[in-house]
Amino acid sequence: MLQLVPLKRLRWQLSQNSPLKRQLIIFWAILKLFLLWLWDKVWRRNSLLDRQTRSRRLSQTLIDLGPTFIKIGQALSTRSDLLPPEYIIALAELQDKVPPFKSEDAIALIESQFDKPLFTLLREFDSIPLASASLGQVHKALLHSGEEVVIKVQRPGLQQLFDLDFQVLHRLIKFGNRFLPGFRKYKLEAVYQEFTALLYSEIDYIHEGKNAERFRNNFLEEPKILAPIVYWQYTTHKILALEYLPGIKIDNRQSLEACGIDPQEIIQLGITSFLKQLLLDGFFQTDPHPGNMAVTATGEIIFYDFGTMAEVVPLAKDQMIKMFFAVLRKDTEEVVDTLTYMGLVEPITDMTPVKRLVDFLLERFTERPIDIRELEEVRAEILIMFEKQPFRLPPQMTFVLKAVTTLDGIARALDPEYNLLAASQPFVRNLTVSSQGRGRMVQELLRQGKALIQFKLRSPQPRKKLVQELEARLEKQELELRLQAIESDRLMTKVQLTLMSVIYGGLVGFTVLAGAVLMVGEVIVGAIAIFFVSGIFLILLLHSLLQI
Numbered sequence: 001m002l003q004l005v006p007l008k009r010l011r012w013q014l015s016q017n018s019p020l021k022r023q024l025i026i027f028w029a030i031l032k033l034f035l036l037w038l039w040d041k042v043w044r045r046n047s048l049l050d051r052q053t054r055s056r057r058l059s060q061t062l063i064d065l066g067p068t069f070i071k072i073g074q075a076l077s078t079r080s081d082l083l084p085p086e087y088i089i090a091l092a093e094l095q096d097k098v099p100p101f102k103s104e105d106a107i108a109l110i111e112s113q114f115d116k117p118l119f120t121l122l123r124e125f126d127s128i129p130l131a132s133a134s135l136g137q138v139h140k141a142l143l144h145s146g147e148e149v150v151i152k153v154q155r156p157g158l159q160q161l162f163d164l165d166f167q168v169l170h171r172l173i174k175f176g177n178r179f180l181p182g183f184r185k186y187k188l189e190a191v192y193q194e195f196t197a198l199l200y201s202e203i204d205y206i207h208e209g210k211n212a213e214r215f216r217n218n219f220l221e222e223p224k225i226l227a228p229i230v231y232w233q234y235t236t237h238k239i240l241a242l243e244y245l246p247g248i249k250i251d252n253r254q255s256l257e258a259c260g261i262d263p264q265e266i267i268q269l270g271i272t273s274f275l276k277q278l279l280l281d282g283f284f285q286t287d288p289h290p291g292n293m294a295v296t297a298t299g300e301i302i303f304y305d306f307g308t309m310a311e312v313v314p315l316a317k318d319q320m321i322k323m324f325f326a327v328l329r330k331d332t333e334e335v336v337d338t339l340t341y342m343g344l345v346e347p348i349t350d351m352t353p354v355k356r357l358v359d360f361l362l363e364r365f366t367e368r369p370i371d372i373r374e375l376e377e378v379r380a381e382i383l384i385m386f387e388k389q390p391f392r393l394p395p396q397m398t399f400v401l402k403a404v405t406t407l408d409g410i411a412r413a414l415d416p417e418y419n420l421l422a423a424s425q426p427f428v429r430n431l432t433v434s435s436q437g438r439g440r441m442v443q444e445l446l447r448q449g450k451a452l453i454q455f456k457l458r459s460p461q462p463r464k465k466l467v468q469e470l471e472a473r474l475e476k477q478e479l480e481l482r483l484q485a486i487e488s489d490r491l492m493t494k495v496q497l498t499l500m501s502v503i504y505g506g507l508v509g510f511t512v513l514a515g516a517v518l519m520v521g522e523v524i525v526g527a528i529a530i531f532f533v534s535g536i537f538l539i540l541l542l543h544s545l546l547q548i
Helices: 019-042 048-065 067-076 085-096 103-114 158-179 188-202 205-218 253-258 263-281 314-329 332-341 352-365 372-388 395-414 425-431 440-458 462-476 478-520 524-547
Strands: 122-125 136-143 148-154 239-243 283-285 293-295 301-303 309-311
Touching: 019 048, 019 158, 019 524, 048 067, 048 085, 067 085, 067 158, 103 136, 103 148, 103 239, 158 188, 188 205, 205 239, 205 263, 205 283, 205 309, 253 263, 253 395, 263 283, 263 301, 263 314, 263 395, 263 425, 283 395, 314 332, 332 352, 478 524
Parallel strands: none
Antiparallel strands: 122 136, 136 148, 148 239, 283 309, 293 301
């Protein structure tokens, strides 16, 4: 007999949310986190227990805010090089430990979608979900034909919640574009449009099923990469039936080693599979977090979630191929030229800060993990570069970078000292025996691979190379020019921050006074709105003061 699992609804699952109420909930949650963080900073509360408390508070806040913000937390949970371990541990729970919804709601949705009783469709249905994610949850089931499947059921009221959240986010972006200096150059409006389109397509399970089939077909000749079969007769826009493929969570190093699986092989397989998706297929998973990938007992990687797939146009693929091999060759000029051609870097009169930063990153971090502390060596130049704002990020590239950083986070979990150059070697080797060698894309890859081999053979010894770099920098007089630029830009930055702090302080005082006058006059709604605006100016003031 089927046993239902009673669960309490989260606040964001309730249907009575309005745009204004939702906006106040989001603003209050963010403001509360910021004030608590500021309080800990003032009182220097930074013990292990304090950090664990803050990280759990952040994780719970994202869950309380719902799917849009859980997605942000999922991306952050893979960045062990950017966040302290306490935050990584807390946010990692968002990957596959999002609270499930009621099993009777899942059954009701299945029956309403097919207009049939549950056991007319299925022989067995496990009411306890295998996993619960931000957009839905997965139940194991057995078909009348005897095949084991998983049924992915969408969360109730998800589209209505997206509608509310996107209204709030759009208002915040419009506010920033209108009132915050320099906000428009980030082109967040275009990113927002791309992001909303992607998430709305993610909650269309027929679209996801088609993506799964296309992904599976792309890897038919790769026996080490698995993707589940789609059962279309049990699939609708809100229900998805897939082949049951169990496995070990991909970042669980201890379990992998217990099964005799080498983590280095998994890293290589994961990176080469992504390079194939990005550079050969032009069709890649934008959210390869640990909850969406697993490893079989014999070492194959299983991909599960195909709702967030993206495509790369052929021209962009050509440029990314050039970028990939330029990074392997540590060719700073080629990297900067390609970034400029792709529109990621805004060409300016003096590109020296950009080239120096790219050169620093290529020399230090292409063959070993990034140590954030080492970036302090070029911190001043990074500040100068971003003051000039030569970087631009087209919407499509946000998903490429998200996928790359997420996969990088998984690799670091398996091996903190993993080598990107070594991990990508199988992909380069496989190009020489590719059955797709007639294609223009593979021809470009082969040409770049040949250039890489020639570069390695001609590369000077490390000492000789160091002498050549020093000679080049002395000839350009970079050291003298850089010192002058750093001092002048640092002074201008302080002056600008001081002026902005004065302006924000005046606005805080004015709005608080106006709110108090309205409160005395019993204009409660107007007073609340004014205090809301005052809170925004207070945050901007505190941010400026912290920067100073």
